Amino acid sequence: MTRFTLNGRAVQVDLPASEPLLQVLANDLGADGPKYGCGKAQCGSCTVLMDGNPVRSCVLPLSAADGRTVTTLAGLTEGGRPGRLQQAFIDEQAAQCGYCTSGIILQAQALLQRNPKPSDAQVRSALDGNLCRCGAHNRIVRAVLRAARGG
Amino acid sequence: MDGLERSDRRRFLRQTGGFTLAFAIPLEAGLAQVPATASPPRLPGNLQRHRRLDAWIRVQPADRSILLMVGKVELGQGILTAVAQVCADELDVNLERVRIVSGDTALVPNEGTTAGSFSMPDCATAVRHAAAEVRAALLELAATRLGVPATSLRVEDAAIVAASGARTSYWDLPAGEELRREATGKVALKASGHRYIGTSVPRVDLTPKILGQSMFVQELRPEGLLFGRVVRPSTYRARLLSADTAAVERMPGVVKVVRDGSFLGVIAQRESQANAAADALAKSCRWDTPAVLPRTDGVEAWLRSAPIARDIPTRRQPRTTPGEVARTVEATYFRPYQMHASIGTSAAVATMGTDGTLVVQTHSQSVFETATAIAGLLGLPRERVRLQHVQGAGCYGHNLADDAAADAALLAVQVPGRPVRLQYTREQEHRWEPYGSAMLIRTRAALDAKGSVLDWDFELWSTPHTTRPGNQAGNLLPAGHLAKPIPQPVPVNNGPPNYAADRNAIALYDFPGQNVLTHFITEMPVRVSSHRGLGAYGNVFAIESFMDELARATGADPVEYRLRHLKDERARDAIRAAAERFGWSSWKRASGRGRGIAFARYKNTAGYCAVALEVEVDARSGSIRVLRAVASADSGHIVSPDGVSNQIEGGLVQSLSWTLKEEVQMDDTRILSEDWASYPILTFSEVPPVDVVLINRPGAPFLGTGEASQGPTGAALANAVFDATGVRFRRLPLTPSRVLQGLKTRQG
Ligand code: FES
């Protein structure tokens, strides 16, 4: 049995501890957001926060979540409303297809927690491990900087 | 049945302004075709193909909404928002009232493939005219009901008010009967007073994506879901000699192992079980692996020597004016195989219903034609296959979306009644998607004493750019792996001149003489198909690099040189706008830096775009840093300014990635680019600031935008690198090692 907190809610999962965390979150717990992109920790589309740190859920076993706090994109909403970073992404229309969006917002959330007033270059380097194929990079950086300014 | 909880669905509908998944709408009996009149009028856009008003638009009093049905699909380009804007404007309703169903073969008009920047001219134009006509029909009904002339009525969010103050609304009129007819094409569009057209409204699909709600086909979780995976042959054209299916069948959770010739798949209860079974099955296989690939370094030589299936005279325009040739200049350019490389691997959910109907949720760009191809693959009657578009990750052309639908279908028929979700591994996506074709281009220009072009010769060698399913089972990847393989049809270079391999091969410049010859090669050692822009990326790279070479060779300014050869005023405006915003005339040279400009009108019929950019080249490492980029865009009358900017900038950034980094690697048997480490793309720190200048043309036709900026970007980059280093790079991509090599030749 694996127990952890998912988006503020206590969950218990009776599944093999070696299953990829990504699959358990997406298929079993309906924790929308993290997506399979590469399965090799190369693209960041599966990124979730574990105790506030960005991790690649495609290469982590379920057991890694035991006793931890896990946050997915849906967990950033505040009382059903978009969180600050999410609102900034909406305001900047910071996506095209949106497949990379979940991982990128969570990676940026972790950055802002560590460094509330990052520079343009710091945002870019924090997101270098997250790939976007649509070319929405500059919008995404603008959205993160907007959130940092307080919306 | 669609994986969204009930409350999720309500939330979803509310927050997305009525943008809805196709399968939330009950299936209605097919639309009866109205017999065509003797010589029906030509109707705008795709209304010409689907003439019935109620094929596009229905008035739904029950929830006071407008149902808009379109065959074009959302690929992340924002098309559904644009058509909703156009519809709301012409109908005078709030945008939130427009519910869209898109890409469900049982419900929507067949608009072919969503590609080639046709969605705005074909679909949005049809919707706009249909909406205007529906509004007129509703006003006629209201006029009769209220006993006033229709011209005295005005509409505000579906409420109809007469000058006398008498009122009714769209929801109170018997619209159904009235719309069950063909459009006439006689109703005028609004000339002014647009509330949405020309305004950037938030995209209807973005908010749910940003809030983390399930939107993608990869996230569908219907009741009773099973997980499928295929095991691909070791290489192209490999044949399966043996596989231990029995051992895999005994693995935990495995429901079925499917083998049909060299096609192998597994179906399991859990995704991890499907993965484990597929891995074990792959390990147990023995393959016959022929050496069929040209190797990365041999692609150019292969193109030179491959048998030519057809020589296409794309343009024959011999010079008829006098002029003395002072000199001739020649050059050869090369574009390698490049990937779509979608961030999400392709996926589909297929269910073989107990009623004998196969339903597939897919991110295909061509639901109708792929449905026919899948019916052929499975030997099912066409009417027993229904495809429903659900969004996937951006695809940028024909990737594995249709093959995933086909593979999922092949597995689902083995377990009737159970939905099977299949998603490729990253390695499968990279190694098996159909790439953008490699191209070799030779250019030759005869110049007069002033350096102006007298004769322009352009010759290109290319394998196909279209192997989309196109109703044919043989174009689906698994078809060739079956015990009774279905052969792939020999591809053709579709469309009018300037369309596929030869897309944008005809320069828009007014040269006195211009000849374009396309050597079309149908042999395909490497799987290829439509890659964003088709031949345009390679052709524009060559044309615009060569124009730069001619300008430099004759001591002309690259902007002036282009304008000198160009009469089209909109083209001139696009070039001037980009140059001006870039600060072309006031630019100061710094050491190691250079600037470049390039231009094209996509397909010579769609959007105009010029790109100017500045680079810095590190002579020690050979690495190129793009410091900033400017793009101008004229896409006719702009529906969504932010949508156009997003497409132009996204295309520019993607093209920088192609041009700086991307080339599919292979040895003689195997594709070696199998993940993001072996096929790197541009990262956040490498993306320059991009400034997009929009040129709006109110009242002009909508022109497609999605593929306008890639060609000019590639050439502008090579031109800027030449400006910085004095070395001309004619072979893509401009990797540090290639740049270093080039710089050495300069020194040596
Ligand atoms: S899917 Fe986990 S990093 Fe790519």
Ligand code: FES
């Ligand atoms: S928005 Fe499509 S991959 Fe980033």
